[in-house]
Amino acid sequence: MTAKLKILLVCTGNTCRSAMAEALLRRILHERGYDHVDVASSGVAACDGVAASPGARAAMAQLGLDLSRHASRALTWEALVDADWVLAMEHVHLGYVLNLAPGAAYKCRLLGEYNSSGVGEDIPDPFGQPPEVFAHCADRLASCLTAFVERELVSGSRPQLALASDHHGVELKGALVGEAQAMGWRLVDCGASGSEAVDYPDLAWEVARLVVRGRVNYGILVCDSGLGMDIAANKLPGVRAALCHDVGAAEMARRHVDANVLVLGAVGVSQETALEIFRVWMGASFEGERHAARLAKLSRYEALIQSLASNSRSRS
Incomplete structure (x- = not known):
């Protein structure tokens, strides 16, 4: 919803x-x-x-x-x-x-x-x-x-894809934006846009919240290793962010865990490989069946954690 x-x-x-x-x-x-x-x-x-x-x-x-x-x-x-x-x-x-x-x-x-x-x-x-x-x-x-x-x-068309990077990933994000547009995806670029240092949690949050609120279908995040963006995005309930270093992981992330945010590292992976990972990730579909039951368990755990946190705040 x-x-x-x-x-x-x-x-x-x-x-x-x-x-x-x-x-x-x-x-x-x-x-x-x-x-x-x-x-x-x-x-x-x-x-x-x-x-x-x-x-x-x-x-x-x-x-x-x-x-x-x-x-x-x-x-x-x-x-x-x-x-x-x-x-x-x-x-x-x-x-x-x-x-x-x-x-x-x-x-x-x-x-x-x-x-x-x-x-x-x-x-x-x-x-x-x-x-x-x-x-x-x-x-x-x-x-x-x-x-x-x-x-x-x-009159505005709803974007389907949100992208963001920190200052280390601006060049790769630019290539991803071009690739996404060439593939016909409507998108929103959440930044960054230059070499000035920015904090990855802010950018990860912007993309993650767009995904969980249903403003976009998918999110793409880039930082130097991908680790910071991956951790930050997964803090938001409903986000399933997957850090992928090869096309095999990208395909599995979509087919088995229905990942809704792709995270890429700008260091250690060539731009050509990153673009191929993006294409495979965007082209794969969730298989459902036994994987759906496992995701349902994750959702229940998220709800439990939120409930425990709420109860803890009410007692303090």
Whole structure:
């Protein structure tokens, strides 16, 4: 089952722009029957529990929306990595987001990119301004949010494959992206994109969560040895990541354990071999039967571990 899509809207204090945007987006989605989407907002400099500004409440009231129960939330790393889309009001907010969670870059956008000109522009803060400024801000938010929904949720094709690498695997990931596109796979590239050092757990998590939430069918991860990515991805319940060094292992990973994430090492395996491993892995199918019963046991163990962890937290 596909989990709910999560959209996070970000501004400064979470009392004006992102608060209004949250209310507007909820209505836009409801009008289109998108009830499987969760919408939240937060601020890069917000304090928890502050009410929406009077100007924001008044502007939304003019549109039949109620912000009386809104309470601001400070932006957290957990909220960023849990979101499927992050929409920021200004370039400075986008920079803050990417500094806090570099692995989330692929899913972060400036909301102003969805204006009619297609040029990314900041949506200015109306805080302390007269009602007409709030009304104009609300109009801009509604226009950009409507365009976002039409472009990304209505017209967009669901990707089938998510790829990520650390800085050691960028070159191999680039070759894998090209190969996947040549094979006709729709994909999302979660990074990294350069030689600057990044942390493999962040990138492994992004791909793993896309897989277990049903956003993509499969994930591909690359680091220097593959070991770090493999361990990190398998921390997420529902992920069956397989580190494969040859085509035989790749085929067995799909046929016997129904692996949903392929992990490759950029060191020790030639690019040609890695691409062949990828092709074999993507072409193989799960055999089911006795293997399905064994996977069911793994799922029960995962559920047991989660239950034990939950009970431990409740007692502490």
